[in-house]
Amino acid sequence: MFSKSCKYGLRSVIFIAGQAGENKKVSLTAVASGIDSPQAFTAKILQQLTKSSIVNSTKGPYGGFFIRKEDLETILLSDVVSVFDGDSVYTGCGLGLSKCDAKSPCPLHDKFITIRANIKVMLNSSLAAILNSEAEENLMFLKR
Amino acid sequence: MFSKSCKYGLRSVIFIAGQAGENKKVSLTAVASGIDSPQAFTAKILQQLTKSSIVNSTKGPYGGFFIRKEDLETILLSDVVSVFDGDSVYTGCGLGLSKCDAKSPCPLHDKFITIRANIKVMLNSSLAAILNSEAEENLMFLKR
DNA sequence: GACATAAAAGACATATTTATCCTTTTTAAA
DNA sequence: TTTAAAAAGGATAAATATGTCTTTTATGTC
Ligand code: SF4
Ligand code: SF4
Numbered sequence: 001m002f003s004k005s006c007k008y009g010l011r012s013v014i015f016i017a018g019q020a021g022e023n024k025k026v027s028l029t030a031v032a033s034g035i036d037s038p039q040a041f042t043a044k045i046l047q048q049l050t051k052s053s054i055v056n057s058t059k060g061p062y063g064g065f066f067i068r069k070e071d072l073e074t075i076l077l078s079d080v081v082s083v084f085d086g087d088s089v090y091t092g093c094g095l096g097l098s099k100c101d102a103k104s105p106c107p108l109h110d111k112f113i114t115i116r117a118n119i120k121v122m123l124n125s126s127l128a129a130i131l132n133s134e135a136e137e138n139l140m141f142l143k144r
Numbered sequence: 145m146f147s148k149s150c151k152y153g154l155r156s157v158i159f160i161a162g163q164a165g166e167n168k169k170v171s172l173t174a175v176a177s178g179i180d181s182p183q184a185f186t187a188k189i190l191q192q193l194t195k196s197s198i199v200n201s202t203k204g205p206y207g208g209f210f211i212r213k214e215d216l217e218t219i220l221l222s223d224v225v226s227v228f229d230g231d232s233v234y235t236g237c238g239l240g241l242s243k244c245d246a247k248s249p250c251p252l253h254d255k256f257i258t259i260r261a262n263i264k265v266m267l268n269s270s271l272a273a274i275l276n277s278e279a280e281e282n283l284m285f286l287k288r
Numbered sequence: 289g290a291c292a293t294a295a296a297a298g299a300c301a302t303a304t305t306t307a308t309c310c311t312t313t314t315t316a317a318a
Numbered sequence: 319t320t321t322a323a324a325a326a327g328g329a330t331a332a333a334t335a336t337g338t339c340t341t342t343t344a345t346g347t348c
Contacts, residue, residue, distance in 0.1 A: 001145060001236060001238060002238065002240075003305075003306095004240060004305075004306065005305080005306075007237075007238070007239050007240030008240065010238075010239055010240075011239055011240065014239075027323090027324065027325090028324075028325075029324095038306085038307060038308080039308090040307065040308045040309070041306065041307050041308075043325080043326085044306095044307085046325085047325080047326065047327080050325085050326090057324090057325060057326090058314090058315075058316095058324085058325080059313075059314040059315055059316095059323085059324055059325045059326080060313095060314055060315025060316050060317090060322090060323060060324060060325080061315065061316045061317065061321095061322065061323040061324070062315085062316060062317085062323080062324085063314085063315070063316080063323075063324050063325070064324070064325085065325085092145060093151075094145060094146065094151075094154075094266075095151050095154055095155055096146075096148060096151030096152065096154075096155065107269075107273075107274045107275075108266060108269075108274075111262065111265065111266040112266070114262050115259060115262045115263060115266070118255070118258055118259045118262060119259060121255065122238075122252060122255040122256070122259070125251075125252075129251075130251045130252075131251075147335075147336095148335075148336070149335080149336080171293095171294070171295090172294080172295070173294095182336090182337060182338085183338095184337065184338045184339070185336065185337050185338080187295080187296085187338095188336095188337085190295085191295085191296065191297080194295085194296085195296095201294095201295060201296085202294085202295080202344085202345075203293085203294055203295045203296075203343070203344040203345060203346095204292090204293060204294055204295080204343095204344055204345030204346055205292070205293045205294065205345065205346045205347070206293085206294085206345085206346065206347095207293075207294050207295065207344085207345070207346085208294075208295080209295085
């Protein structure tokens with residue numbers, strides 16, 4: 001469904017967002033251990049996320065990665081996915097065909113449309129929505 | 145969604161099934177050009193499909209790949225997918241987590257369940273169903 | 289049996305994704 | 319100003335996916 005990078009990215013963002021309460025910053029080490037991912041690779045993931053300004057960062061002591069509280073509402077999961085996997089989720093064809101032509105659709109057309117619509121709905125969740133759906137600070141699921 | 149191998153596999157099977165009317169056999173060349181895929185790689189794909197006895201084959205002159213008419217009803221798209229991508233479609237986790245625990249689900253749990261259910265429905269289509277849904281021999285969509 | 293044809297099998301090649309390591313730059317605190 | 323913490327960047331390595339090529343094996347025709 002999503003690339004591994006994308007999954008780490010989603011988990012990273014959710015983890016960092018979980019700390020956004022007091023504008024707290026988290027270090028690379030904290031993120032990697034918080035989502036149980038390889039640290040060096042996670043560094044690259046976080047770089048991409050900061051370059052696309054989904055997360056912010058400051059260098060030096062007491063620095064780290066963070067997301068501002070007021071941004072939780074506006075950042076959508078789809079924003080994160082598009083950084084890593086582009087729009088393949090929406091345009092990708094179930095049979096690997098290059099064109100999806102609604103006029104002469106393949107036999108799976110309708111079913112694929114449904115699936116894509118579901119995915120779209122899911123990715124339209126804001127970070128705030130994700131966090132609210134869980135009991136306070138219970139982000140343990142990220143480390144499974 | 146599916147690996148490239150899997151997509152070639154699906155298209156190959158649908159193409160071969162389309163010829164199953166008269167128990168006709170099709171050569172590798174015919175398949176590759178019929179679904180517009182790299183020939184040498186398609187050979188590998190077809191090997192895997194015969195090894196898992198989804199398609200049959202005979203060597204030598206007048207040989208080729210074929211699917212028996214009576215098997216069109218029983219072969220499901222899910223059979224093909226599982227050859228190439230295993231059960232990752234069903235078990236794979238949207239966040240790349242190793243366990244999906246329904247007791248302490250992640251925030252995306254419900255939405256993912258829905259998506260997976262849709263995929264399951266789609267893959268439950270038999271080859272016969274796929275072929276019937278199209279006007280006779282109009283399998284041009286395979287070459288897009 | 290000799291020959292031609294077509295798939296099977298395995299060795300080889302390339303591309304992409306995933307992951308690690310090491311150095312440089314920035315920054316805050318002492 | 320020195321020092322240490324932390325991200326940024328570049329180079330590289332390992333793993334996987336994708337793709338090609340050559341040889342072997344089976345089978346129908348003559
Ligand atoms: S409907 Fe058919 S042609 Fe369109 S994207 Fe899906 S598989 Fe491809
Ligand atoms: S519901 Fe959550 S834990 Fe379960 S598979 Fe989906 S993302 Fe993973």
